[in-house]
Amino acid sequence: MSNRTVIPFGPQHPVLPEPVHLDLIVEDEHVIEAIPQIGFVHRGLEKLVEKRDFNQFVYVAERICGICSFGHGWGYAEATERMLGLEIPKRASYLRVILQELSRIHSHLLWLGLLADGFGFESLFNHCWRLRETILDIFQETCGGRIILSITMVGGMTHDIDDALLRRACEKLDDLEREYHTIVNTMLNDDSVRSRLCGVGTINYEEALSLSMVGPFAKGSGVTHDMRTTGFSAYGDLEHFEPIVSTEGDCYARCKVRCEEIYQAIAIIKELVAKIPHDGVGQAPGPKVKPEKDARAHVLIEQPRGEAFYYVRGNGTKFLDRFRLRTPTSQNLGGMTKALQGVDVADVPMIILTIDPCISCAER
Amino acid sequence: MYTTSFEELPLTELLVRVQTLKHEGIRFVQLCAEKGSDDALDLLYTFYDEQRDEALNYIVPLAEGDVVPSIQELYFSSFTFENETHDLFGVPFANMKLDFGGHFFNVATDAPMTILSPEQKAARDKAAKLEAAKKAKAVKEAQAAREAVEDSSAERALTTSAAEADAAAVAEVDKLAPRAAKVDAPADPAPAAPAAADASPAADDRAAKMAAKIAAMDPEKAARARAALAAKGIVLPDAADTKEGE
Numbered sequence: 001m002s003n004r005t006v007i008p009f010g011p012q013h014p015v016l017p018e019p020v021h022l023d024l025i026v027e028d029e030h031v032i033e034a035i036p037q038i039g040f041v042h043r044g045l046e047k048l049v050e051k052r053d054f055n056q057f058v059y060v061a062e063r064i065c066g067i068c069s070f071g072h073g074w075g076y077a078e079a080t081e082r083m084l085g086l087e088i089p090k091r092a093s094y095l096r097v098i099l100q101e102l103s104r105i106h107s108h109l110l111w112l113g114l115l116a117d118g119f120g121f122e123s124l125f126n127h128c129w130r131l132r133e134t135i136l137d138i139f140q141e142t143c144g145g146r147i148i149l150s151i152t153m154v155g156g157m158t159h160d161i162d163d164a165l166l167r168r169a170c171e172k173l174d175d176l177e178r179e180y181h182t183i184v185n186t187m188l189n190d191d192s193v194r195s196r197l198c199g200v201g202t203i204n205y206e207e208a209l210s211l212s213m214v215g216p217f218a219k220g221s222g223v224t225h226d227m228r229t230t231g232f233s234a235y236g237d238l239e240h241f242e243p244i245v246s247t248e249g250d251c252y253a254r255c256k257v258r259c260e261e262i263y264q265a266i267a268i269i270k271e272l273v274a275k276i277p278h279d280g281v282g283q284a285p286g287p288k289v290k291p292e293k294d295a296r297a298h299v300l301i302e303q304p305r306g307e308a309f310y311y312v313r314g315n316g317t318k319f320l321d322r323f324r325l326r327t328p329t330s331q332n333l334g335g336m337t338k339a340l341q342g343v344d345v346a347d348v349p350m351i352i353l354t355i356d357p358c359i360s361c362a363e364r
Numbered sequence: 365m366y367t368t369s370f371e372e373l374p375l376t377e378l379l380v381r382v383q384t385l386k387h388e389g390i391r392f393v394q395l396c397a398e399k400g401s402d403d404a405l406d407l408l409y410t411f412y413d414e415q416r417d418e419a420l421n422y423i424v425p426l427a428e429g430d431v432v433p434s435i436q437e438l439y440f441s442s443f444t445f446e447n448e449t450h451d452l453f454g455v456p457f458a459n460m461k462l463d464f465g466g467h468f469f470n471v472a473t474d475a476p477m478t479i480l481s482p483e484q485k486a487a488r489d490k491a492a493k494l495e496a497a498k499k500a501k502a503v504k505e506a507q508a509a510r511e512a513v514e515d516s517s518a519e520r521a522l523t524t525s526a527a528e529a530d531a532a533a534v535a536e537v538d539k540l541a542p543r544a545a546k547v548d549a550p551a552d553p554a555p556a557a558p559a560a561a562d563a564s565p566a567a568d569d570r571a572a573k574m575a576a577k578i579a580a581m582d583p584e585k586a587a588r589a590r591a592a593l594a595a596k597g598i599v600l601p602d603a604a605d606t607k608e609g610e
Contacts, residue, residue, distance in 0.1 A: 040470070300393070
């Protein structure tokens with residue numbers, strides 16, 4: 001007769017880069033149920049919006065997370081611009097999308113390295129993180145910072161990135177693509193990788209829809225939802241955009257989606273750099289510009305981990321009443337508990353890694 | 365580009381509307397609380413209709429004491445947001461499928477996000493102080509009652525503590541002059557006084573040193589030490605005399 005045991009997993013665990021705790025209810029090495037818990041790094045950043053004026057808060061938003069840093073600043077700025085009714089120049093929109101896609105490459109390479117490290121593929125981990133340095137170098141050359149870029153502001157961008165720098169970034173991306181091709185072939189075709197990822201932690205299409213999953217986690221189960229298809233910002237100027245999906249629903253499918261999204265991001269950057277307009281990068285709103293009382297707006301953008309929701313509400317002063325960020329991880333926690341049901345205890349780290357949770361974002 | 369709409373929805377109609385949205389295959393995006401009218405709270409539910417590319421926002425005003433029905437049965441992923449709203453804003457939810465009981469976010473203050481203005485913060489601080497004072501008063505009263513009950517035993521406890529203090533003093537004296545104590549205190553305690561009188565010159569010297577050390581002590585402690593030695597039959601010379609003799 002088998003007994004049920006509760007195994008505490010995390011918040012500090014060798015394969016977990018983030019402080020998430022799980023109570024794994026196991027029976028004979030099989031997980032019957034997984035109950036997640038967060039709350040170890042809550043910083044009250046949403047509350048801080050009441051103490052920083054709406055221009056300053058961009059820099060706070062950027063510090064919500066170290067991986068999707070640029071996206072958070074962009075999402076907040078875009079929501080505030082919508083609330084204030086500000087139009088930004090096309091060039092600023094293009095630059096934002098280019099930097100967001102570079103962030104996607106950097107995030108996916110970081111994740112790929114962590115996954116390789118998770119199953120003991122140390123050399124692959126090192127190669128992925130070496131390639132990621134190329135993106136950080138591009139950030140440093142174009143924005144000045146490697147992680148926190150501080151180039152976004154409400155009303156546009158703090159400074160322009162000239163065309164020569166953008167072209168040089170594209171050349172670096174060509175080199176990166178060549179090297180990445182070798183790495184991704186190893187990652188997706190290696191038997192040891194397949195044996196750890198194929199058929200593990202499967203979520204089917206219906207479950208993904210009913211659990212409102214987002215990002216590569218949902219796309220791995222065949223869900224085509226991607227906010228970039230709505231054509232917001234400069235995404236609307238792309239010749240063609242089709243979200244990358246896979247129908248298997250297992251860890252391997254999620255891995256494949258992320259690997260291919262890197263190629264897609266490189267293609268988007270090259271296309272936008274080739275046709276970037278020259279109409280300025282906008283300017284900060286004047287000191288008299290204040291959101292109206294009870295003015296509210298929200299935006300949904302596609303972060304590397306999936307759709308993120310940014311909501312702002314004004315109160316007639318330069319301070320806001322409310323800033324709300326719903327991160328992809330918060331939305332995917334339900335899917336994670338489902339994916340962990342019925343799996344072997346040894347597969348739990350792999351499944352969590354392929355979901356790529358970011359608890360810093362989720363807790364804010 | 366997607367469109368956005370905001371609509372006010374009474375709390376009583378929330379579940380019915382969410383059921384309809386679920387039936388239509390509309391995706392749940394998020395739930396959060398925010399400041400409503402008269403410092404009450406509003407809940408903001410967001411859904412996304414992928415067929416029409418439309419974000420649907422429902423603002424649900426809350427009144428004091430309202431309990432919000434959980435939508436986890438329909439959209440399980442809302443468990444994160446319902447627990448978060450409960451922990452940060454103190455909004456109660458009914459029939460939650462996964463309820464962390466206020467421990468989803470381990471924050472130091474209950475409902476920290478509900479402080480919306482300096483006036484509210486001052487009121488909350490004042491209430492916290494009153495609560496703390498009330499608790500302190502209750503503790504003090506309970507202690508006084510306990511002391512009244514244990515009044516007789518308290519005296520006994522005091523006697524015991526005095527005896528303990530004497531024993532400590534004796535131990536200290538023994539530590540200061542163990543040899544003197546050994547020499548001065550023979551195996552048979554009865555003839556202790558004559559033995560002290562017949563002490564050798566070396567023992568006298570040690571006793572004089574010990575007397576000097578006792579004289580350097582706190583007067584109360586010194587008196588206890590002298591009393592303890594006297595009980596053992598050891599009489600020390602007066603420290604002042606010792607100095608003169610030297």
